[in-house]
Amino acid sequence: MSYNPSEIEAKWQKKWDNEKAFEPDEGLDRKKKYILSMFPFPSGRLHMGHVRNYAIGDAFARYYRKQDFNVLHPIGWDAFGMPAENAAIKNGRDPKEWTYSNIDYMRKELNRLGLSFSKTREFATCDELYTKWEQEFIIKMFEEGLLYRESATINWCNDCHTVLANEQVEDGCCWRCDNPVELKEMPGYYLDIIKYADDLLDDLKQLEGKWPQQVLTMQENWIGKSKGLEFELKLSDSSKAKLGGEFDSFTVFTTRPDTIYGVTYTALAPEHPICKYLLKNNLLDEDVSSRLVEISNMTEIERAKEDKEGYDLGLSVIHPLTGEEIPVWSANFVLASYGGGAVMSVPAHDERDFDFATKYKLPIKRVIVGKDDELPYTKEGTLENSDELNGISNIDAKKDVIALFEAKKLGRGTTNYKLRNWGISRQRYWGAPIPFVHCDDCGLVAEKIENLPIALPEDVEITGEGNPLDKHPTWKYCSCPKCGKDAKRETDTLDTFVESSWYQFRYATNPNKWNSVGIDKEEANYWLGVDQYIGGIEHAILHLLYARFFTKVLRDLGYHDIDEPFNNLLTQGMVLMDGAKMSKSKGNTIDPDALVDKYGADTARLFTLFAAPPTKELEWNDSAVEGAFRFIKKLYDRKSKVASRTLLDIDQSKLTKESKLARVKVYEALQKSTDVYERTFAFNTLIASCMEALNALDKQDNKDVWTEGMYIMLNLLEPIVPHVATELSEMLFDRENLRVQIDVKDEVFVQDSIAYMVMIGGKKRTEIEVAPSASQEEILTLAKEAGAKWLDGMSIVKEIVVPNKLVNLAVKPN
RNA sequence: GCGGAUGUGGUGAAAUUGGUAUACACGCCAGACUUAGGAUCUGGUGCUUUACGGCGUGGAGGUUCGAGUCCUCUCAUCCGCACCA
Numbered sequence: 049m050s051y052n053p054s055e056i057e058a059k060w061q062k063k064w065d066n067e068k069a070f071e072p073d074e075g076l077d078r079k080k081k082y083i084l085s086m087f088p089f090p091s092g093r094l095h096m097g098h099v100r101n102y103a104i105g106d107a108f109a110r111y112y113r114k115q116d117f118n119v120l121h122p123i124g125w126d127a128f129g130m131p132a133e134n135a136a137i138k139n140g141r142d143p144k145e146w147t148y149s150n151i152d153y154m155r156k157e158l159n160r161l162g163l164s165f166s167k168t169r170e171f172a173t174c175d176e177l178y179t180k181w182e183q184e185f186i187i188k189m190f191e192e193g194l195l196y197r198e199s200a201t202i203n204w205c206n207d208c209h210t211v212l213a214n215e216q217v218e219d220g221c222c223w224r225c226d227n228p229v230e231l232k233e234m235p236g237y238y239l240d241i242i243k244y245a246d247d248l249l250d251d252l253k254q255l256e257g258k259w260p261q262q263v264l265t266m267q268e269n270w271i272g273k274s275k276g277l278e279f280e281l282k283l284s285d286s287s288k289a290k291l292g293g294e295f296d297s298f299t300v301f302t303t304r305p306d307t308i309y310g311v312t313y314t315a316l317a318p319e320h321p322i323c324k325y326l327l328k329n330n331l332l333d334e335d336v337s338s339r340l341v342e343i344s345n346m347t348e349i350e351r352a353k354e355d356k357e358g359y360d361l362g363l364s365v366i367h368p369l370t371g372e373e374i375p376v377w378s379a380n381f382v383l384a385s386y387g388g389g390a391v392m393s394v395p396a397h398d399e400r401d402f403d404f405a406t407k408y409k410l411p412i413k414r415v416i417v418g419k420d421d422e423l424p425y426t427k428e429g430t431l432e433n434s435d436e437l438n439g440i441s442n443i444d445a446k447k448d449v450i451a452l453f454e455a456k457k458l459g460r461g462t463t464n465y466k467l468r469n470w471g472i473s474r475q476r477y478w479g480a481p482i483p484f485v486h487c488d489d490c491g492l493v494a495e496k497i498e499n500l501p502i503a504l505p506e507d508v509e510i511t512g513e514g515n516p517l518d519k520h521p522t523w524k525y526c527s528c529p530k531c532g533k534d535a536k537r538e539t540d541t542l543d544t545f546v547e548s549s550w551y552q553f554r555y556a557t558n559p560n561k562w563n564s565v566g567i568d569k570e571e572a573n574y575w576l577g578v579d580q581y582i583g584g585i586e587h588a589i590l591h592l593l594y595a596r597f598f599t600k601v602l603r604d605l606g607y608h609d610i611d612e613p614f615n616n617l618l619t620q621g622m623v624l625m626d627g628a629k630m631s632k633s634k635g636n637t638i639d640p641d642a643l644v645d646k647y648g649a650d651t652a653r654l655f656t657l658f659a660a661p662p663t664k665e666l667e668w669n670d671s672a673v674e675g676a677f678r679f680i681k682k683l684y685d686r687k688s689k690v691a692s693r694t695l696l697d698i699d700q701s702k703l704t705k706e707s708k709l710a711r712v713k714v715y716e717a718l719q720k721s722t723d724v725y726e727r728t729f730a731f732n733t734l735i736a737s738c739m740e741a742l743n744a745l746d747k748q749d750n751k752d753v754w755t756e757g758m759y760i761m762l763n764l765l766e767p768i769v770p771h772v773a774t775e776l777s778e779m780l781f782d783r784e785n786l787r788v789q790i791d792v793k794d795e796v797f798v799q800d801s802i803a804y805m806v807m808i809g810g811k812k813r814t815e816i817e818v819a820p821s822a823s824q825e826e827i828l829t830l831a832k833e834a835g836a837k838w839l840d841g842m843s844i845v846k847e848i849v850v851p852n853k854l855v856n857l858a859v860k861p862n
Numbered sequence: 863g864c865g866g867a868u869g870u871g872g873u874g875a876a877a878u879u880g881g882u883a884u885a886c887a888c889g890c891c892a893g894a895c896u897u898a899g900g901a902u903c904u905g906g907u908g909c910u911u912u913a914c915g916g917c918g919u920g921g922a923g924g925u926u927c928g929a930g931u932c933c934u935c936u937c938a939u940c941c942g943c944a945c946c947a
Contacts, residue, residue, distance in 0.1 A: 262866050262942075269865070269943060302947060352945060381945045391947045400945055466946055659874060667874065672888050733876065736886035805882045810928055812882060846927055853881055858927040
């Protein structure tokens with residue numbers, strides 16, 4: 049009977065379904081493993097990246113089940129988002145119908161891969177039961193002051209017709225559609241993630257060694273914490289007069305308080321209130337004001353590409369320590385969104401300030417002496433030209449100046465972050481409605497918890513123009529939850545990253561409670577954090593930062609006691625074809641369905657795990673897929689070599705050299721398995737070990753060695769090629785070999801003689817066979833005899849014996 | 863510019879604490895079986911040399927009895943951040 053994957057795979061998939069083989073225990077007393085691959089967006093079809101992601105996760109899940117862990121391995125659908133609306137615009141599909149039919153199709157595709165997911169815990173984030181609890185969390189956050197609404201300058205994608213969070217802007221373009229982002233002033237809802245910045249930063253330490261260093265670094269840089277001095281610069285009397293008495297001073301932030309005496313000018317962002325006042329009242333030259341308006345309309349990315357540019361505003365401030373008058377400029381490199389939108393400039397000790405001062409011939413005053421005389425000098429040194437601070441190191445001066453400003457009540461030590469608060473409003477239909485109501489009398493009012501979920505209307509017209517919820521004839525009209533008067537519902541929906549920020553907790557909650565709670569605390573505390581999370585590195589900031597933030601917020605709201613959602617993170621590499629990412633537009637895709645049709649799911653899984661280690665990019669190779677298929681066929685064919693249904697004791701002393709070697713290879717693969725699942729994740733090497741074992745078994749014909757070899761190998765391969773491994777295990781061993789833990793037998797590794805390499809003068813020269821009991825002296829004697837040819841005319845300087853490996857004789861000529 | 867990573871055969875890649883570099887697979891070559899083979903099986907396959915041998919993990923040094931592995935410098939590629947005061 050030859051290998052027939054479609055028959056075997058269909059058989060076992062059905063059987064696993066009937067057996068409900070992959071549901072976790074309801075009880076919470078066993079040791080647990082929570083294995084999670086990032087859930088898919090239901091785009092319509094699976095791609096090879098999904099196959100890789102789920103093949104890796106499934107290997108972990110099946111391995112730990114065999115190690116007798118209670119395993120949670122769920123799947124669901126990240127189901128809200130733009131593509132559903134695009135389908136509506138292009139093909140007139142209803143977004144809900146489009147989404148759920150995609151889910152049905154993709155579920156079948158996933159089933160065909162034989163993945164060991166829990167079937168009872170599956171959900172889509174667009175399910176109203178999911179929205180209900182998400183809206184409750186949002187209201188709780190509002191009540192705690194973590195969520196607020198304000199009008200601000202936001203990133204606008206004119207293709208998606210919606211706002212984007214800072215994290216969702218990549219290179220000045222929309223993360224989803226790559227359209228250049230524009231700036232717009234509009235109201236929106238924000239989550240105060242900055243309040244958690246220190247918590248998010250500090251807890252990265254817990255993840256050291258468990259998350260890729262690159263991801264930790266990226267998050268650290270994104271949060272961008274810096275400590276420094278914040279203080280007010282008082283305007284001169286003439287400047288105050290020029291500004292109509294509207295302004296008295298402005299605030300600046302510096303991380304270099306030690307250079308305070310070197311300030312020679314200050315610069316404001318073009319959006320700074322003082323600039324705006326000057327523009328509004330026509331107090332600047334025509335060309336200056338029109339240029340400042342132009343710069344204001346540029347995004348930060350666009351400004352970064354321009355040369356440094358600035359204009360003297362004709363104002364001055366008083367230096368807080370020297371009392372000198374300092375000119376005020378406006379410059380294109382000063383960001384409105386950071387540090388109050390104003391800087392003190394110290395050209396002698398800052399590269400950017402130096403460039404600017406050089407360009408506009410502004411004074412440069414050196415206040416630190418150090419190793420060299422070159423300006424700008426940004427290294428350590430000793431203060432000069434700094435009155436009472438002269439002679440102290442600039443490191444100490446940082447603290448001293450902050451203390452001085454605080455004592456004189458001129459300023460304060462403070463911390464700034466690059467991280468911006470998370471804008472969560474989206475002016476789109478296919479998302480979770482933001483559960484608030486605008487009342488003329490009561491203002492912004494949260495919906496009553498008992499009214500949740502606030503569901504989407506189904507009779508909407510989606511044109512791509514404007515917000516469909518806002519344009520709906522009746523949906524937004526409601527009564528105020530507080531006073532009962534006529535009011536209007538919020539028509540913005542939540543950023544879809546909100547859904548993916550807490551789904552890991554939803555899976556952990558038993559589905560029979562999904563009606564009554566969002567997150568079951570006891571179950572969340574048992575299952576979380578996720579023991580192994582697997583997904584693409586593209587979420588290094590976005591999803592992974594938001595999910596960490598949500599975890600901490602929900603903890604503080606009392607929903608659970610977990611600090612970090614994902615204890616271990618594996619970032620898988622991309623699947624490439626001819627060196628490029630597979631994509632529909634390039635036409636270089638492999639359809640997983642077609643692959644399964646041709647070779648079966650086991651081959652698809654084996655290839656993706658074998659061709660490269662999981663963190664590296666995976667280059668597609670048709671003939672290597674054939675190779676994977678050949679290995680499975682060979683394995684299947686060797687079932688005829690097995691002679692008994694149970695393991696028999698093997699008398700090691702009666703085996704041939706080849707049989708002994710085969711046992712060594714089999715047990716080496718067994719040892720490798722633990723190492724791979726628990727430390728290196730190098731599935732490719734485990735598979736290679738199994739191939740070596742099979743090759744070695746093939747070179748001998750002892751039936752008992754074959755039986756033992758297959759018994760162990762099928763156990764090792766079951767997480768990777770579950771269908772064929774289970775089929776053979778049933779045929780040969782009644783699946784007994786999948787239920788037991790197999791221990792390594794040390795006697796297998798005991799050798800009759802050990803080969804020692806003989807090195808002379810650091811070069812490999814010959815080999816000797818040595819009895820395991822041989823003493824160091826005996827080994828050396830043998831080595832010298834065997835190496836006599838190379839020792840002639842030499843004297844031995846040093847003798848090294850590495851047990852079981854080699855002898856090295858260091859020599860010099862006589 | 864800053865930060866992180868990676869450089870090993872024709873290709874994807876292996877290599878505990880420093881201890882026989884290139885396991886495993888693909889490809890290629892030769893052979894067997896075949897009417898045929900893009901099927902299957904067997905053997906071979908780093909470079910160089912007639913041979914003994916020599917040389918080989920991006921490059922140059924260093925430490926060591928011994929370096930792909932550790933140290934210093936350097937080159938290349940990829941990724942992330944990018945005027946953050």
